[in-house]
Amino acid sequence: MDSKGKNRISAMISKISSKELIGAELQESKLIYNVVGFIPACDFTDNALLISNLAYLLSQKGLNTCVLDLKVFYPNLYQFLDVKPNKKSDGLIKVLKSDKVDMRSEVLNTRYDRLYLLSPSPQDLLEEYYDFQFENIERVISNLKSMFDIILIDIPNNPPLEFCLGAMKYCHVGFFTSSERVEASGNMIKLLDHASSIGISTSKFTSVIMMNLMGIDYDYKVIDELGFKVVASIPLVKAAITYALEGRIYVRDNPLVNKYFIKEIKKLADLISEQ
Numbered sequence: 001m002d003s004k005g006k007n008r009i010s011a012m013i014s015k016i017s018s019k020e021l022i023g024a025e026l027q028e029s030k031l032i033y034n035v036v037g038f039i040p041a042c043d044f045t046d047n048a049l050l051i052s053n054l055a056y057l058l059s060q061k062g063l064n065t066c067v068l069d070l071k072v073f074y075p076n077l078y079q080f081l082d083v084k085p086n087k088k089s090d091g092l093i094k095v096l097k098s099d100k101v102d103m104r105s106e107v108l109n110t111r112y113d114r115l116y117l118l119s120p121s122p123q124d125l126l127e128e129y130y131d132f133q134f135e136n137i138e139r140v141i142s143n144l145k146s147m148f149d150i151i152l153i154d155i156p157n158n159p160p161l162e163f164c165l166g167a168m169k170y171c172h173v174g175f176f177t178s179s180e181r182v183e184a185s186g187n188m189i190k191l192l193d194h195a196s197s198i199g200i201s202t203s204k205f206t207s208v209i210m211m212n213l214m215g216i217d218y219d220y221k222v223i224d225e226l227g228f229k230v231v232a233s234i235p236l237v238k239a240a241i242t243y244a245l246e247g248r249i250y251v252r253d254n255p256l257v258n259k260y261f262i263k264e265i266k267k268l269a270d271l272i273s274e275q
Contacts, residue, residue, distance in 0.1 A: 033172035033275040044179040052080040059114040063149040082247030086121035137166035174205035212236040
C-alpha cells in the first residue's frame with residue numbers, strides 16, 4: 001500500500017476514534033431519492049407522530065435516518081423522539097448561520113439505533129429565523145445528504161416562509177399529509193400553484209398520506225380528480241397519541257399495535273426505502 005493509502009486509512013481511524021461516525025459517511029447511500037418531505041394540507045394531521053414512527057421503522061431497516069424539524073417557530077419532534085432539546089442558539093439555527101460549524105455536533109442522538117434528529121431549540125426567538133434564504137436551507141440539506149442514508153423533513157405549511165418553500169424545492173420526494181377535512185384538497189392545490197409560480201417543481205408532491213381517519217364518509221374522488229394519489233391511510237389510534245405524549249414510539253413500545261396502523265406505516269417505509 002502506498003503512503004497515500006496509509007494516510008487515508010489513518011485519517012479514517014482518527015475520525016472514528018474522535019467521534020462516532022453519524023450516518024453512512026464511509027459508504028455511498030443506496031437510495032437515489034433520500035430526502036423526503038412531509039407537509040400538512042390541513043389541521044389534525046399529526047406530522048410528528050407519523051414521522052417519528054416512520055423514522056423508527058426505516059432505522060430498523062438498517063438505514064441511518066435523520067429527522068429534520070423545520071417547524072422553526074414551534075418545533076416538537078424532540079418530544080416525540082424523547083430527546084433533550086437544544087439550548088438557545090444551538091441545533092438547527094447554529095448550522096444555518098455558519099458553514100464552519102461541525103454539523104455532527106448539532107445533530108442529536110436518540111435512544112434508538114441509527115436514528116438522529118436535527119432540530120431548532122424551543123428557546124430560540126421567532127425573529128431569528130426571518131432572514132434565512134434558500135441557499136442556507138440547501139446547504140444544510142446537502143450536508144445531511146452526505147451524512148445519512150435518508151432524511152425525513154417535517155415541513156411547515158407557511159408559504160411566505162423560506163423553510164416551507166425551500167424544503168419543498170430541495171427534497172427529492174414529497175408527501176402531503178391530510179385528514180378528513182373538506183378544505184384539504186383546495187389547500188394542496190393552492191400551495192402547489194404558489195410554489196410553481198416561483199419556479200419550484202411540484203410534480204414530486206402528488207402523493208397524499210391520510211392521517212387520523214375516523215371512518216367518516218369522505219369524498220376521495222376529489223383527491224383523485226385533482227391528480228393526487230392516496231398512498232397510505234392511517235387510522236386515529238388513541239394509544240399512538242398517548243405513547244407520543246410519553247415520548248415513546250408507538251410501533252416499537254406498544255405490545256398490541258393496531259394492525260391497520262402498523263400495516264400502513266410499514267407500507268410507507270417500504271415505499272420510501274425502495275425509491
